[in-house]
Amino acid sequence: MSSINVAMIGQGFMGRSHSNAWGQVAKFFKTPAKPVMHTVFGQEAENPQAFADNWGWQNASTDWESVVKDPKIDVVDIVTPNFMHAPPAKAAIAAGKHVACEKPIAGTLAEAREMAEAANKAGVKTAVWFCYRRVPAVALAHQMVKDGLLGDILHVRAQYLQDWADESVPLVWRFKKELAGSGAHGDLNAHIIDMTRFVTGEEITEISGAISETFIKKRKLMTGVSAGNIAAGLQGTEEMGDVTVDDTVLFLARFSGGAVASFEAARQATGNQNRNGFEINGTKGSLKFDFERMNELNYYDATRPRAVQGWTNIMCTHAGDHPYVANWWPDAHLIGYEHCFTNEAYDFLSEIAGETPTVPIPTFEDAYQTQRVLEASALSAAEKHAINMDDVK
Numbered sequence: 607m608s609s610i611n612v613a614m615i616g617q618g619f620m621g622r623s624h625s626n627a628w629g630q631v632a633k634f635f636k637t638p639a640k641p642v643m644h645t646v647f648g649q650e651a652e653n654p655q656a657f658a659d660n661w662g663w664q665n666a667s668t669d670w671e672s673v674v675k676d677p678k679i680d681v682v683d684i685v686t687p688n689f690m691h692a693p694p695a696k697a698a699i700a701a702g703k704h705v706a707c708e709k710p711i712a713g714t715l716a717e718a719r720e721m722a723e724a725a726n727k728a729g730v731k732t733a734v735w736f737c738y739r740r741v742p743a744v745a746l747a748h749q750m751v752k753d754g755l756l757g758d759i760l761h762v763r764a765q766y767l768q769d770w771a772d773e774s775v776p777l778v779w780r781f782k783k784e785l786a787g788s789g790a791h792g793d794l795n796a797h798i799i800d801m802t803r804f805v806t807g808e809e810i811t812e813i814s815g816a817i818s819e820t821f822i823k824k825r826k827l828m829t830g831v832s833a834g835n836i837a838a839g840l841q842g843t844e845e846m847g848d849v850t851v852d853d854t855v856l857f858l859a860r861f862s863g864g865a866v867a868s869f870e871a872a873r874q875a876t877g878n879q880n881r882n883g884f885e886i887n888g889t890k891g892s893l894k895f896d897f898e899r900m901n902e903l904n905y906y907d908a909t910r911p912r913a914v915q916g917w918t919n920i921m922c923t924h925a926g927d928h929p930y931v932a933n934w935w936p937d938a939h940l941i942g943y944e945h946c947f948t949n950e951a952y953d954f955l956s957e958i959a960g961e962t963p964t965v966p967i968p969t970f971e972d973a974y975q976t977q978r979v980l981e982a983s984a985l986s987a988a989e990k991h992a993i994n995m996d997d998v999k
């Protein structure tokens with residue numbers, strides 16, 4: 607089997623999930639080429655050598671510019687905070703590399719546009735890690751809508767609720783505008799915008815009624831380098847710093863097929879850990895998904911005789927029937943968060959090799975469309991009126 611050299615720019619939470627994916631993918635999937643974990647970049651203070659040793663990268667570097675230009679590298683994978691997506695992505699594209707990048711594609715719409723344009727012009731393959739597309743239940747929902755099981759889609763509700771209300775959560779980069787671009791909006795709404803665009807197969811055409819709020823305005827300053835990992839229990843000092851991004855953003859939307867939609871991203875939805883999901887109602891039926899029960903998809907078939915209609919809880923764990931499942935464990939043994947990244951690494955390797963991925967890849971162009979929706983919603987919140995997506999480029 608041929609091999610393909612991967613370099614990863616950044617570390618932290620996503621660096622760990624991507625390293626795991628690159629390390630696992632050829633063990634569980636029949637990949638067209640074997641990914642070699644060639645080089646990882648990290649800042650000196652992050653100790654990239656220790657990260658490389660732990661995760662199986664062959665080399666560590668503190669100079670991302672030389673890494674992305676290295677002729678030995680085929681794929682550049684970017685997992686830095688959002689403000690640092692565009693510089694390595696554009697440099698890698700200019701060097702003719704295929705590029706995978708964490709979401710949201712960029713901190714600003716202008717950067718997202720430049721990245722998409724550069725990739726289109728260079729003709730390299732790109733992917734943005736909207737990992738929830740690769741949950742088998744979400745990929746199944748996409749297929750069910752495509753197969754017409756929901757009929758015409760009339761109504762979409764999407765929410766991404768997290769519980770970061772506790773003030774012990776320190777001032778990680780996700781709370782700083784200059785590093786993240788926005789808060790819950792780019793971090794969480796980006797996922798549910800992508801997921802609903804993916805499942806419905808439609809574009810968002812209009813945004814209205816957006817509300818943006820920052821409830822927790824100060825958090826404890828952190829010591830040391832942020833691993834960006836709330837769950838690891840980062841420590842804060844007694845000194846406080848300003849939160850400069852939103853923590854709650856709601857908005858309404860209209861899809862190209864005419865459906866109306868609501869989106870909610872909230873960081874202080876106490877009691878919701880990673881409650882990321884949707885409900886989609888169509889003329890022939892409905893679907894419900896909640897990541898906190900990620901192996902399940904709820905389906906309501908409204909074409910059945912009224913007397914026997916009811917919600918069906920589909921366990922998406924059947925190797926022969928559900929996307930990706932056959933590559934993991936025997937039927938019914940469930941998968942988790944990290945599997946979505948490995949599924950995605952497989953799809954990107956397939957795409958690079960000219961094979962059809964299991965479900966479509968969110969390319970830079972695709973992620974730029976999601977970023978336009980984020981921008982339109984931010985405009986609607988600031989200007990307090992509806993925004994036609996044609997006016998947001």
Ligand code: SOE
Pocket residue numbers: 619768793797880
């Ligand atoms: C933090 O809010 C975070 O890790 C996001 O950045 C991820 O994209 C999300 O899926 C889980 O939460």
